Amino acid sequence: MSDELFDEMLRDIAKTLKRMRMLRDEIEAYFTRMMFGVEELYEDRLRSMSSEFEEPLVEIRDVGDEILVLIDVSGVKEETIDVRVGEDTIVVMGETDIRKVEEALRGWHLARTKRAYKGVYRLPSKIDPSSVVVEKKGSLIVIRARKISS
Amino acid sequence: MLSRAIEEEINGFNYYMFDEPKDIDYLVVSLPDVGLVGSIAGLHLVRELEMIDIVGIDSYTALPPVVVIQNGEPKHPIRLYVGKGIGVVVTDVPIAPPALPMFAQSIVQFAKMNRVKLILSVTGMGSPRRIEVEKPRLFTLAVGREAEIEANRLNPSKIENGILVGPYALILKEAIRRRMPNLVLMVESFIDLPDPEAAAVAVEALSKIAGVEVNVGKLLEEAEKLKLRLKELMKETKNVMAKMGKTYEYRPPLIYT
Incomplete structure (x- = not known):
């Protein structure tokens, strides 16, 4: 070769x-x-x-001159729900309804249940706190607020 | 049960068949997406029609390393349930965006191989004004004659222009490529919150197409329970939707007439 x-x-x-x-x-x-x-x-x-708390699901939408915030509080004791709305933040807290969570999650609740819910949500733009309207529709907290024009 | 299956690889996904998937006229694809409308609708069909899972779908690389445990029995993360001429594909885990093209090709090929007449994709159509709507509207997108006929029977609201993003867009494109009839059922829904009411509208449409009675009363009664059960899946899905550019759906397309 x-x-x-x-x-x-x-x-x-x-x-x-x-x-x-x-x-x-x-x-x-x-x-x-x-x-x-x-x-x-x-x-x-x-x-x-x-985390110590269970965080509720949230949907935040910018709709024209309004900010619309939907917070799902399924599994929270209704009478303990506390909503605080600031200029650019929303805080929601409440105690867990253990019975409801156990019923929904069956065996899985052992790993999942926490004694309280807490959500801190930053808004996409500043709002006028005097314009805030909060209502409850089913398991949703609906928050509407007027945007502050920059 | 997992060890007694016939295994077949279709486009990177392994199909473990515990029984022959025959006589499936309608294949409902119910993947986690906007408002989990597809997942909830699929889950409800499976429970109400007492369907049984005969195929497990898995991929060691494209899916998280999970086994789902149901009544003490290990199951694959994606499963095909069948009953009354309907097949429902459900998944317990969102499919990561890089794996979606492979999955779309795989599921359309599976439908072709098993002589499915029509693939029915079920999803939500995110609406910022959903909270003001009592009965969410149904929209359709049809590919193929069979799909068009069924769409017309449903008398849906018209959608003229828009952009569809995500797994159902890929399944639709693959269906066009492989000449497989595909009807996309889109129901006005919340975006980042599970929406059982929107899913009920989808179930009503599906039962009309397949000609089976499905009561949606239970779905609405158990709405809060469902939301609790689906909370983590919704969080994961939100994460996945952000990665696949789902926000494109909320802007108008470039060309309009």
């Missing part, structure tokens, strides 16, 4: 190895991206499990 042929074979092997390394890196990057997305999903859950 001539030296030239041997050199060519070595070059081919080097090229193939390089292509394999690139392919491996691409596959590794693909799976890393995928798993990163999955891990991130659970960060919030781990954070909420280590």
Whole structure:
């Protein structure tokens, strides 16, 4: 076998190895991206499990000259609900209705029940506290407030 | 139960079949999305029609490493329930955005392979004014003749322009590509809060299409209980929706006529 042929074979092997390394890196990057997305999903859950309070779900919408805030207080004792609205923050607190939570979550409540709910929500723009209207619709607290024009 | 299945890989997802998925005319895809409308509607159909899960769907790389335990039995995170000519795909975990294209291709291919007549995608259409609405409106988006016929029967509200984002957009595109009829049922709903009332509207539409009686009274009675059960899924879904650019749905498309 001539030296030239041997050199060519070595070059081919080097090229193939390089292509394999690139392919491996691409596959590794693909799976890393995928798993990163999955891990991130659970960060919030781990954070909420280590918190003293259960945080109510919230939906905050900017609707024209108004801010509309919907807070779901399912699982909170109605008579203990306390809502405080500031210029740019809303705080909601209340005691957990253990019976209701147990009934809904069945066995899972052992891991999930916390003695109180608390949510602190930052508003997307400042509001006029004198314009705040709070009402309850089913398990939702509905808060409407006029925006302060900047 | 998990060990007795026939395993088939379809586009990166493994299908574990405990029974043959035959005679499924309508495949309802109920994934966590806006207001969890699809998830709640799917859950209600499964409970009311006493459907049984015959296929487990999983992927070690695209889904979180979870096993769902039901009545002491391990289950796959995504499952296909069947009964009365209907199949319902439900998932206990939101599918991460990078895995969605693969999942959409996989589910449409599964429908094709099993001669499903129509894929029914169920989702919410986020409305900032939802709180003022007593009975949420139903909108449809149809691909294929079968889907158009069913859409017309429902007499839905008209949606002329808009942008659909997320798993149902991918399933729709794949359905177009593979000539699979797909009807997207969109119900006016809350965005970041579970919306059982909107899901009830979707269930009424689904029962009309499939020709089965499904009582939605229980769904409305148990609304608060459902919201408590679905709270964590809603939080995870909100996170996923933010990552896949769901806010595009709330702006008008570039071209309008």
